Structure formats: structure tokens, C-alpha cells
Amino acid sequence: MTVRWSVLLLGTCFVVPMGSALAAPADVVRDLASRVGPIVGQASTCQNIAQGRVQTIVDQFGEVIRQASSSNGERDLLVRSFNGYIADGRSRVAASQVNCQMAEQQLAELERSLSQQQSAAPVIPFTLAPSTAAASTQPTAKLPPPLPHGVSDTEIRFGTVIPFSGVRKEPARQMKLGIETAFNRANDAGGINGRKLRLIAADDAYDPSRTLAAMTQLYEKDQVFGFIGNMGTANNAVAIPYALERRALFFAPYSGSAVVRHDPPDRYVFNYRASYAEETAAIVHYLMKVRRIPAKQIAVFAQNDAYGDDGANGVAKAFRSLGINDPIIRYGFPRGTLEVDEAVSKLKAQTKPPIKAVIMIATDRAAAKFIEKTHDAVPGLIYANISAVGSSSLAAELTLLGPKYTDGVIVTQGVPSVAGYSSLVLDYKTALAKYFPGEAPDYTSLEGFISASILIQALKQTTPLETERLVDTLEAMRSIDLGLGSALSFGRAEHQASHKIWGTALDETGTYQAIELE
Incomplete structure (x- = not known):
């Protein structure tokens, strides 16, 4: 494998011996990345520099990485390394306000070297860079900027x-x-x-x-x-x-x-x-301030994963903001399943004091199954779901069970009413x-x-x-x-x-009606 970039930098030529490139292409590319990346990063922050020029260098260097890599893993490491050096270049500009004129000069020097290498050696487009003095006398090739990844002419x-x-x-x-x-x-x-x-x-x-x-x-x-x-x-x-x-x-x-x-x-x-934290905070406020339900009679039904944890943590945070530091009552179920029987049993066993509302961090079918199995056993429960439950599919599941199962079902939304x-x-x-x-x-x-x-x-x-x-x-x-x-x-x-939260509640026909959460 021949690595085709042997370049320059910062106004002078940095030459990598071709023997080294042949011996350890990945190491050479990694070294070049440490020199090319900061130039690309600095240039990408300057509004007076056409980003097509920057992208040309990025795309060409990406091809070099592909050719120099002996495996997908090595390629990914080189890509991450190059991206890291680009980020370093960007952060230098943010930290010290590097002169964009200097960034333009460095980018132009890099372009001149690549242009000359392409014209001088068509078989191996990027060979040894000429001296800076010689480079300065050569015209810069006008390469059409390549289209970004995922973009075509149409x-x-x-x-x-x-x-x-x-x-x-x-x-x-x-x-x-x-x-x-x-x-x-x-x-x-x-x-x-x-x-x-x-x-x-x-x-x-x-x-x-x-x-x-x-x-x-x-x-x-x-x-x-x-x-x-x-x-x-x-x-x-x-x-x-x-x-x-x-x-x-x-x-x-x-x-x-x-x-x-x-x-x-x-x-x-x-x-x-x-966020889920914002949705659960709105639910806690509604249940405690509007419906007058004390925190000790509010439970959480949450999927046992990061989704459920995030929602449950949001409830706990909302309680703490109200000066309530008691642990939340949480009933869980395995991720991606309808195995809710254990949670149902725990809810039924909670009688002193009885639970009056359940904040649900669940998927549509699991939420519907939980509602089905607790609706008659614990009459009058309020089931407050966050929007990720899937409003329409939850409504469809409950409507199939019968009109009574939609009673007391609330869903917070990140969008306004579709009936509005x-x-x-x-x-x-x-x-x-x-x-x-x-x-x-x-x-x-x-x-x-x-x-x-x-x-x-x-x-x-x-x-x-x-x-x-x-x-x-x-x-x-x-x-x-x-x-x-x-x-x-x-x-x-x-x-x-x-950051807006809208409130909705199901009626007996399975249709969501807007409600005020304040």
C-alpha cells in the first residue's frame, strides 16, 4: 500500500520520506493527520474561506485513510484521530481568535502542494512537495468543490x-x-x-x-x-x-x-x-397542584432501562423541587416486553395509603396491559403517560378493550392537539x-x-x-x-x-381532548 500524501505545513514544506510511507502507512497517515487536521479545523471556522475548499481536503484525506487502512478498525481509528485534530484546530480559533488571514495562507499552501503533486505525478497523485519558493510561483488549481457525504446534484x-x-x-x-x-x-x-x-x-x-x-x-x-x-x-x-x-x-x-x-x-x-424531565415535572405539578393528590399516593410505572430510569429520575427531581425527599414508589417491567404482572401485584398490595395516580414511563402496549389489569382492581386511578408512549397506538389498544379503559388516561405531548x-x-x-x-x-x-x-x-x-x-x-x-x-x-x-408541554386526556370514544396542566 502506497500512501500518496507527502506534504508541507504552516508555510514550509514538511516532507515524509516515501520509504517511511511504504513501511508503515497508517503511522505516516496518523502523523499527517496531526498536521493537516488543525489547518482544516481553523479554516472551517472562517467565514471568508469557502467551505468547499475545506471539504475537498477532508475528502481527499479520507481517501488516503481508506487506502492506508488494513482493516475497518484501523480505518475508524484513523478517522477519529483526524477528526480530533480538526476539532483541535477549531478550538484553537475559539480560544485565541487565530487570524483567518493566516488560516487562508496555510490552506492555500496545502492546496498548492496537492495541486502540483497531482499535475506532476498522475499515477501517484500526491508525492514529495516542492519547496515553498517554487510552490509560490505555481498557479493554484481550481478544483471543483466535492459534494458533501449524502448529497448529489439531485x-x-x-x-x-x-x-x-x-x-x-x-x-x-x-x-x-x-x-x-x-x-x-x-x-x-x-x-x-x-x-x-x-x-x-x-x-x-x-x-x-x-x-x-x-x-x-x-x-x-x-x-x-x-x-x-x-x-x-x-x-x-x-x-x-x-x-x-x-x-x-x-x-x-x-x-x-x-x-x-x-x-x-x-x-x-x-x-x-x-425532555422527559420537563414532561414528568408537568405531570407532577398537575397531579399535586390541580388534582390535589399527595406525593405518597403517586407511583411510577417504568420500563427497566435507561428510558424508564430517565423518566423516574424526572419524577424524583420534580418531587425534590417541591421539598419532598422521600423515595419514589416504582413498579418496573422488562424492556420491550408486556410482562407487567409483578408491577400489577405491587400496585394492588399498596393499600396504606392507596395509590391514586400512576406516572407511566412505558411503551404503548405495555401501558395498555397495565391499565387493563389494574383498572377494576384499583378503581379511580389516574394513569398519566409521557408522550413517548405513542398516543394513537395507546388509544387504539384501550379502545379495543372497551370505553371504560380510557377513563382517567392522560398523555402529555410535545406538540399541540392534532384537533386544533x-x-x-x-x-x-x-x-x-x-x-x-x-x-x-x-x-x-x-x-x-x-x-x-x-x-x-x-x-x-x-x-x-x-x-x-x-x-x-x-x-x-x-x-x-x-x-x-x-x-x-x-x-x-x-x-x-x-420546552412547551401540552396536556391531553382520552374520552370514552378514545379521542384525545386538550386539558390544562396548570
């Missing part, structure tokens, strides 16, 4: 990893439906500067052990630009590191967990929805009817529609289109107006657009 591809099989398949279907509704509407209006948006989905069956393979398929085989609407807390815990290593946008995952909300936020991760008349909801229902006739409006698909609509606005404002500029565009978006009736915005330290 389309922009996004991926989503969601469970088309297993216990979460209906919310997954709805999320995909909502995103595609927004994409189709944008495409009919001309797309993104003439390019059509395309969504490609991969199924991980709600199984985190299958998430990495699904992410890899989308990024490497399907060549997606970024990700949108990924589902599942434990699944996102696997997916996000993969996206971050590749500096790929990870937009609006269907999760309110802390896994997708770091402080400070991960640069490439953006959320639309409110805000301009956003009307736009959504009109588009849904046009592109997917026969599909009923749904809270999950509405969330997908809203998330995709925000992304579409950002894509239209990003020229030229590449990930770093798109992230900068998103971080600069204030007062995003979708006709939602609630303020949406991002910032460098704020990667969550909405």
Missing part, C-alpha cells in the same frame, strides 16, 4: 433508525410518515435549492444491539448526509457516538432522555421536543391528506412533521450545504416561526427548540 439523503418491527413499530411508522410528509411538501415546492429530500429508514427492532449495524448501513451503504427522528433511549445511546465520530447531523431524535441532551450540547445533536386549528396543525393535516390519503392525524407524525420542517428551514438557509455550516445555521436560528403558537429557537448552548 438529492439530499437523510437516514432514520427506527423499529419497524417489535413493540414500537406503530410509533416508528408514524414518525417516518410525519417526516416524509414535510419532505414531500418541500420537494413539491422546489426542494432545497433544486435538490429533493429523501428519507431512508433502517429497522433495529427497538433492539440496541442492532442499532450500530443500522447506522452503519445508512451512513456507509446508503450514503446519508445526516440522521433525523431516531427512536429509543438505549438505541440513541448507541447511535449518537457513531454520528459524532463522523461529524454527521443527528437531528430531532424521538426521545426526551438525557442521553440526547448534554450540557454543553454535543455540536451535531439537536432536539425539537421537550393553529396554522401549523392545519398545514400538517392538509399535507398529510395530500401525500398519505387515509392516514389519520397523529401526535407522533405531527412531531416528525414539525422536526422536519425546522430542518428544512435550516437547509434552505445554508449555502454552500455542508454539515459545519448547517450546524452554524441551526445555532443561529431564533424565533423559528412555524405557526405553532409557541416560541422555538436554538443557540450555541441551546440545542433544544421547544
Whole structure:
């Protein structure tokens, strides 16, 4: 294997002997990454430097990494190393305000060296760099900037990893439906500067052990630009590191967990929805302040995983904010199952004092099974679910059981009522009817529609289109107006657009009606 980059830096030529390159290509590439990466990182922060130039270097070096790697593992290590040096370059600019004129000079020197190597040695495009003096007399080749990963002349591809099989398949279907509704509407209006948006989905069956393979398929085989609407807390815990290593946008995952909300936020991760902690806080406030139920008569029914833990921790935090430090009463069940009998038995055994409300951090079918088995045994219970339960599928499950099972069922939402008349909801229902006739409006698909609509606005404002500029565009978006009736915005330290919680309750027909949580 011949490593084809033997270059220069910082205004002078750094030459790597070709013998060394032949002896240990990965080591040579790693050394070059430590020199090329900071230049790329610094240049990528300068607004006066066309990002196509930067991307050309990144893509060319990526090919060098591919050729120098003896295995996928070695390639991934080299990619992470190169990305780390790019990040170092970016952070140097942030810390010391490196002069962008100097960054431009360094980038131009690198381009000149590569240009001369290409013209001088067509068989081995990148050989020894000429001297700086000689380089300065040669014209810089005008290379057309390559298109970003996942972008062609006609389309922009996004991926989503969601469970088309297993216990979460209906919310997954709805999320995909909502995103595609927004994409189709944008495409009919001309797309993104003439390019059509395309969504490609991969199924991980709600199984985190299958998430990495699904992410890899989308990024490497399907060549997606970024990700949108990924589902599942434990699944996102696997997916996000993969996206971050590749500096790929990870937009609006269907999760309110802390896994997708770091402080400070991960640069490439953006959320639309409110967090589970915010939803559970709203539920606790409603139960204690509006319904006058004391904390000792409120229990938590939560899936035994990171999703359930996140919701349960949110309840405990809400209690502490009210000066209540007693441990929460928690009933659990295994992840991805309907095995709720143990939780049902514990609830029935809790008689002094009796439980009057259960905050549910569960999936739709598990929640419905728990309600079915406790409804008659513990009359008058309030069942308060967070939005990730899957509103429509929960309603469908309970309606099949009979009208009485919808009584007392509450779901908090990260979106307004689908029966409402805000301009956003009307736009959504009109588009849904046009592109997917026969599909009923749904809270999950509405969330997908809203998330995709925000992304579409950002894509239209990003020229030229590449990930770093798109992230900068998103971080600069204030007062995003979708006709939602609630303020949406991002910032460098704020990667969550909405903090609004809406309340809904099922009536005897299985229809959600709006309720006031305050």
C-alpha cells in the first residue's frame, strides 16, 4: 500500500520520506493527520474561506485513510484521530481568535502542494512537495468543490433508525410518515435549492444491539448526509457516538432522555421536543397542584432501562423541587416486553395509603396491559403517560378493550392537539391528506412533521450545504416561526427548540381532548 500524501505545513514544506510511507502507512497517515487536521479545523471556522475548499481536503484525506487502512478498525481509528485534530484546530480559533488571514495562507499552501503533486505525478497523485519558493510561483488549481457525504446534484439523503418491527413499530411508522410528509411538501415546492429530500429508514427492532449495524448501513451503504427522528433511549445511546465520530447531523431524535441532551450540547445533536424531565415535572405539578393528590399516593410505572430510569429520575427531581425527599414508589417491567404482572401485584398490595395516580414511563402496549389489569382492581386511578408512549397506538389498544379503559388516561405531548386549528396543525393535516390519503392525524407524525420542517428551514438557509455550516445555521436560528403558537429557537448552548408541554386526556370514544396542566 502506497500512501500518496507527502506534504508541507504552516508555510514550509514538511516532507515524509516515501520509504517511511511504504513501511508503515497508517503511522505516516496518523502523523499527517496531526498536521493537516488543525489547518482544516481553523479554516472551517472562517467565514471568508469557502467551505468547499475545506471539504475537498477532508475528502481527499479520507481517501488516503481508506487506502492506508488494513482493516475497518484501523480505518475508524484513523478517522477519529483526524477528526480530533480538526476539532483541535477549531478550538484553537475559539480560544485565541487565530487570524483567518493566516488560516487562508496555510490552506492555500496545502492546496498548492496537492495541486502540483497531482499535475506532476498522475499515477501517484500526491508525492514529495516542492519547496515553498517554487510552490509560490505555481498557479493554484481550481478544483471543483466535492459534494458533501449524502448529497448529489439531485438529492439530499437523510437516514432514520427506527423499529419497524417489535413493540414500537406503530410509533416508528408514524414518525417516518410525519417526516416524509414535510419532505414531500418541500420537494413539491422546489426542494432545497433544486435538490429533493429523501428519507431512508433502517429497522433495529427497538433492539440496541442492532442499532450500530443500522447506522452503519445508512451512513456507509446508503450514503446519508445526516440522521433525523431516531427512536429509543438505549438505541440513541448507541447511535449518537457513531454520528459524532463522523461529524454527521443527528437531528430531532424521538426521545426526551438525557442521553440526547448534554450540557454543553454535543455540536451535531439537536432536539425539537421537550425532555422527559420537563414532561414528568408537568405531570407532577398537575397531579399535586390541580388534582390535589399527595406525593405518597403517586407511583411510577417504568420500563427497566435507561428510558424508564430517565423518566423516574424526572419524577424524583420534580418531587425534590417541591421539598419532598422521600423515595419514589416504582413498579418496573422488562424492556420491550408486556410482562407487567409483578408491577400489577405491587400496585394492588399498596393499600396504606392507596395509590391514586400512576406516572407511566412505558411503551404503548405495555401501558395498555397495565391499565387493563389494574383498572377494576384499583378503581379511580389516574394513569398519566409521557408522550413517548405513542398516543394513537395507546388509544387504539384501550379502545379495543372497551370505553371504560380510557377513563382517567392522560398523555402529555410535545406538540399541540392534532384537533386544533393553529396554522401549523392545519398545514400538517392538509399535507398529510395530500401525500398519505387515509392516514389519520397523529401526535407522533405531527412531531416528525414539525422536526422536519425546522430542518428544512435550516437547509434552505445554508449555502454552500455542508454539515459545519448547517450546524452554524441551526445555532443561529431564533424565533423559528412555524405557526405553532409557541416560541422555538436554538443557540450555541441551546440545542433544544421547544420546552412547551401540552396536556391531553382520552374520552370514552378514545379521542384525545386538550386539558390544562396548570
